[in-house]
Amino acid sequence: MQTEQRPMSSKSAQKHGLPGLQETPLTTEAGENTGNRIPARLPSHSRAAAAQRLNDVPEHIPRGVYYEVLHQPLNPNGWRTKRHLKRKNLRFTNEQVASIDRLSIRTMLTILCGALIFCVIVASGGISLFSLMQATQQQYGQQVVTLESILPRDNLRMYDEHGTLIYQMIDQGRQISVPLAEISPYLAHAEIAIEDQYFWSNPGYDITGIVRAMIDDLTQGHVVSGGSTITQQLIKNGIVGNQTTAIRKLQEIILAPAVTRYYTKQKLLEMYLNTSYYGEQAYGAEAAASVYYGLQDTPTKTAASQLDLAQAAMLAGIPSSPVARDPKLHPQAALARMKEVLNQMVVQGYITPLQQQQAISEAQRPGFFKSSKIDNSLAPHFSSFALNELARDMHVKVSDLSRSGLVVSTTLDLPFQNKVLKDAQRHIAALAKQHNMSNAAVVMIDYHTGAIRTLLGNIDPNNPKDGAFDVASQGYRQPGSTFKAFIYATAFEKGISPGAPVFDGPLTIQMCCGLPSYTPLNYDRQYHGLLPYRRALQNSFNIPAVKLLLQLGVPAALHTAQAMGIKDYEGTPNYTMVLGSLSVHLTDMTSAYGIFANGGVLVPYHAIESVKYVPTGRIIYQASVTGKRVLSKQVSYMMTDVLSDNTSRTFEFGACSALYLFSNTTQQCYAGHPGAIRPSAVKTGTSNDFRDNWTIGYTTDYVVGVWAGNNDNSAMINITGVDGAAPIWKDTLMLAEQGRPIKGFVEPGGLVRKTVHYPGITTTDLYLK
DSSP states (O other): OOOOOOOOOHHHHHHTTOOTOOOOOOOOTOOOSSSBBBBOOOOSSHHHHHHHHHHHHOOOOTTTTTSSSSOOOOTTTHHHHHHHHHHHHHHHHHHHHHHHHHHHHHHHHHHHHHHHHHHHHHHHHHHHHHHHHHHHHHHHHHHTTTTTSSSSSOEEEEETTTTTEEEEEOOEEEEEEOGGGGHHHHHHHHHHHHHTTTTTSEEEEEEHHHHHHHHHHHHTTTTOOOOOHHHHHHHIIIIIOOOOSSHHHHHHHHHHHHHHSSHHHHHHHHHHHHHHHTTTTEEEEHHHHHHHHOOOOSSSSSSSGGOOOHHHHHTTTTTTSSTTTTTHHHHHHHHHHHHHHHHHHHHHHHHHHHHHHHHHHHHHHOOOOOOOOOOOOSSSSHHHHHHHHHHHHTSSSSGGGGHHHHEEEOOOHHHHHHHHHHHHHHHHHHHHHHOOOOEEEEEETTTTTTTEEEESSOOOTTOTTTTTTTTTTTTTTTOGGHHHHHHHHHHHHTTTTSSSEEEEEEOOBBOTTTOOOBOOOOTTSSOOEEEEHHHHHHHOHHHHHHHHHHHHOOHHHHHHHTTTOOOOOOOOSSSSGTTTBBBBBBHHHHHHHHHHHHTTOOOOOBSSSEETTTTEEEEEEEEOOOEOOOOOOHHHHHHHHHOOTTTHHHHOOTTTTTTTTTOHHHHHHTTTTOSSBOEEEEEEEGGGGGOOOEEEEEESSSSEEEEEEEOOOOOOOOOHHHHHTTTHHHHHHHTTTTTTTOOOOOSSSSSEEEEEETTTTEEEEEEOO
């Protein structure tokens, strides 16, 4: 049975590119023409038919065609809406779950990262802290055991031979350390109460205190509390410095236990109380007690031991802010802080509320504060001389000695010097108007030891114009005829006797190098003919001395002067030096004359007896009394014998001059009753134009040198050494020798006294054997 083939429209045939298809009228099997043409058919099994069928596209079925399918709805009404909503909710739920998953993962990652970072920070911090501890121990470990010696040290202090304080070097503040037992317990309790209440039990640091300080600082928005213990403050001041950094604070905490192990709590408290800054340039309790309350140490108690509760509480409040709580600058702030200190003392059981109120009342009364100053004017020239001597001996600068912690015992006899000062002032005042004389300088040395017992460089040390100038050790002054002693000593050393004759007559010396000739004259403008050297020296005749220098030569005489200590001078050595043309120091000249008294042995003069280093209590310097022979005993005695011959100098100075140490009055002496006479050897000098008066001489105990004149080196009016300087010289020696036995100069041997007949003169005198 043939399958009915639906005819393909011409459009379809054309569309599919099938040629030869035409629309023909359809006919029946009997050949009847139905009026339509039947299209050609391809065999169903052919490949072309198969290919044709592959390209068939079903035509659109018009509506209304029935299909044999089930027409009942597969899903209930509204199922699409429900599905939509369900899917929407599912998506929302999935998004939430995904979000939670993402958040959980992020949170876990954050926690893990944070934990990792924390571990890294802790590890790094631990490593850094360990490194800091190692570095701190390496850098400062040795200083822990030397903390006491590296803390700010005491002022240099000088005392006279009686233990009187004559000078304290305070240009870098005042500080004197005293033992803890000599500091008021009130101050110790007050400092502990306000600065470190667990001082006695903590290991050197206080964690609770540090935390409390941090809270206070954060609350106030700025630093109001340091949290440092007393031990930490000592470490800050002595070892690590006071930089405001976290590293420095950590270094304090690291070192604190070691310091606490090495020092006792008592020692730490003592160091703290002796070095804390209390404002007004006062370091330590002793200085603060003097600065604020005028308290002074006595032979039995220190100033710090005299502090009462009110005074101690006021001081204890200062160190935390020395400027802002300075009672003299900010009294209200200081009082408020004092109340805080007292309140803490009550809370901690040191005092009662009643004592607290009494202390506050005391602090508010007038006169609570009293000022006190260091008096460095007791012996200013001696102190300055001693200070320079100390710097030279210690090989340091003077400025380095200020906080050196040294206690210097000097050779000065202050009560004696004060008496000499008054005598010199009285004498100069009596001569000032008539002779235009305004000043004097006095030096007294124990030539056996070289100890300077008196050094007055100026009789008006408080004069703002030139009172600070020390004529004795700093001034260069022409010594006049006192320089002749070196020329005569040189002559005696060469065998010339004091009894040898010399002609005192006109003399003119031709100078070299185009200089004018030199014609010396005697003071009295007269010539005295033939006379022994003894008489020429004692009467200070110039021409015989110049002749003697011509015979000896300038180099030989200058060598003697230099060997005797005259190394520092101004001027040119020549024949005029025998008359004192070289300018020298009074101290050097005085010491040189002491050589004659000491049998030819030079013991260098000095002002310092010993030096103690306070932190250790050890004597680090002791004056040496080793002497050096520069003249023979015989020559020294010959000079002494001549200079002590009052008879030989009577022609020029009179029998009872100020060069003669008699005990009665001048009138009694001239009447033949001089009283007790103390042997002494002495020489005067007067420079040109009466600019300088000198008198230098000695007994068996001391040598004294006196200069009189004007600070500006202006000329005096018609006054010589015997009238200007000699009275002060005599008064000084008579005062120094009071109560001492009278002793004469002892001949050493090696000399012979004989009478010799010279042409025109016969003398009896000393000669070298």
